[in-house]
Amino acid sequence: MTAASAQPPRGLAWLIGALVAASQFGNYYVYDSIGPVADLLQQQRGFSDSQVGLLNAIYSLPNVVLILVGGVLVDRFGAARMTLWTSLVCLAGALLTAFSPDFFGMAAGRLLFGIGAETFSIATLAAIADYFGGSSLALAMGLALGIGRLGSASADMSPTWFAGTYARGWQPPLVLAAGVAATSLGAAAVYWWLDRGPRRAGLLPTGNSAEKFVWRDLLHFGRAYWYLLVLCVLWYSVILAFRSTFSIKYFQHVHGLDLATAGEMNSYVFLAAVFATPAFGWLCDRLQRYAPFLAFGTLLLPVALAVLALTHWSLWISTALIGISYSLVPAVMWPLASRLVAPSRFGTAIGLMWVIQNAGISGANLVAGWLNDRAVASAANPAGYDGMMVFFGTASTLGLVCALVLWATAGRRHHELKASA
Numbered sequence: 300m301t302a303a304s305a306q307p308p309r310g311l312a313w314l315i316g317a318l319v320a321a322s323q324f325g326n327y328y329v330y331d332s333i334g335p336v337a338d339l340l341q342q343q344r345g346f347s348d349s350q351v352g353l354l355n356a357i358y359s360l361p362n363v364v365l366i367l368v369g370g371v372l373v374d375r376f377g378a379a380r381m382t383l384w385t386s387l388v389c390l391a392g393a394l395l396t397a398f399s400p401d402f403f404g405m406a407a408g409r410l411l412f413g414i415g416a417e418t419f420s421i422a423t424l425a426a427i428a429d430y431f432g433g434s435s436l437a438l439a440m441g442l443a444l445g446i447g448r449l450g451s452a453s454a455d456m457s458p459t460w461f462a463g464t465y466a467r468g469w470q471p472p473l474v475l476a477a478g479v480a481a482t483s484l485g486a487a488a489v490y491w492w493l494d495r496g497p498r499r500a501g502l503l504p505t506g507n508s509a510e511k512f513v514w515r516d517l518l519h520f521g522r523a524y525w526y527l528l529v530l531c532v533l534w535y536s537v538i539l540a541f542r543s544t545f546s547i548k549y550f551q552h553v554h555g556l557d558l559a560t561a562g563e564m565n566s567y568v569f570l571a572a573v574f575a576t577p578a579f580g581w582l583c584d585r586l587q588r589y590a591p592f593l594a595f596g597t598l599l600l601p602v603a604l605a606v607l608a609l610t611h612w613s614l615w616i617s618t619a620l621i622g623i624s625y626s627l628v629p630a631v632m633w634p635l636a637s638r639l640v641a642p643s644r645f646g647t648a649i650g651l652m653w654v655i656q657n658a659g660i661s662g663a664n665l666v667a668g669w670l671n672d673r674a675v676a677s678a679a680n681p682a683g684y685d686g687m688m689v690f691f692g693t694a695s696t697l698g699l700v701c702a703l704v705l706w707a708t709a710g711r712r713h714h715e716l717k718a719s720a
């Protein structure tokens with residue numbers, strides 16, 4: 300991740316950026332492949348909501364510990380090798396999920412996928428940092444994140460695009476997801492192969508340069524960092540547990556949409572993010588204002604949930620609100636994180652955030668699934684989803700409180716944020 304004095308050729312950098320983004324597309328597609336089959340898994344395999352929730356929760360579970368190790372491995376072995384290795388692990392996980400005969404095999408597949416996928420995400424960020432040390436870094440990261448969102452949107456649109464696949468049951472869509480994971484591995488392999496040239500030419504760090512991990516470093520982050528960490532945990536837990544696990548089913552059962560329309564509605568959130576994430580990042584960089592944008596993006600989530608749960612307004616309204624939140628918050632959060640800590644601690648800071656974030660995402664999936672099961676939520680009993688919506692609403696409102704405290708205490712201007720770190 301360290302900058303080399305001579306940069307790799309610009310054309311190669313953008314080619315590598317495109318390969319990393321393509322690989323990211325597959326990764327996010329597989330992550331979001333459970334939501335569209337949730338109803339089929341219940342109808343055809345008799346899975347409960349807790350079991351469906353567990354299939355996404357178990358992705359995050361190992362990373363409560365492993366993501367710190369993953370960051371160290373990326374520094375040690377280099378981004379290209381780790382992108383390749385982890386995309387292989389992701390493919391193995393996707394195959395196991397699709398072909399396992401029972402719930403435990405599927406859960407093991409999702410566990411394996413989770414082990415690969417989060418470290419893969421750090422490796423792809425490191426890859427872009429390797430090739431875009433200069434002024435295009437935020438744009439390149441925003442674009443890669445945007446293409447990743449396109450993968451999520453494609454998974455949600457897949458019941459429309461591959462209606463025949465879904466008509467044949469729960470398994471063919473998951474086999475399709477494994478196929479997408481294979482293309483992700485292919486892109487990672489080409490990236491690894493192309494990367495050898497500039498690395499051997501000394502234009503990039505060769506790896507094995509990891510700074511020693513020191514636990515004490517964790518205590519030196521400023522107050523603003525901890526507010527951001529709690530906000531990250533709450534906001535991602537709600538948005539991922541709701542949008543990636545339960546929203547399609549919720550739209551079907553509470554708002555009466557069919558599977559294809561529900562998937563499409565969900566996908567617009569991700570589609571908006573494809574374009575809006577890089578655009579918002581560019582805007583925040585230009586205006587040098589982070590905390591107000593973050594507070595605004597965070598506010599939209601509980602508002603959208605309230606609109607969904609308490610009104611019969613068009614689903615377009617809540618979708619637009621969540622779409623803006625989903626584009627704005629990540630576009631601001633990661634650059635802001637880099638301003639809150641010293642550059643030498645950035646990896647540790649993100650690793651720590653993601654450790655707790657993964658625990659939160661896991662917990663939110665499990666709690667929401669349990670609340671739905673306890674209230675026997677279904678198309679025949681849409682009120683059974685009320686508990687889940689209160690839970691998500693409360694957590695996202697607490698996230699907003701963190702964003703406001705962050706803004707009020709340290710966030711008037713980015714230099715003040717730096718001073719508070």
Ligand SMILES: C[C@H](NC(=O)[C@@H](N)CCCCN)C(=O)O
Pocket residue numbers: 326327330417420535539629653656
């Ligand atoms: C960059 C950020 N990713 C994360 O926060 C991951 N730890 C969790 C993402 C899980 C879905 N792939 C993001 O995607 O905004």
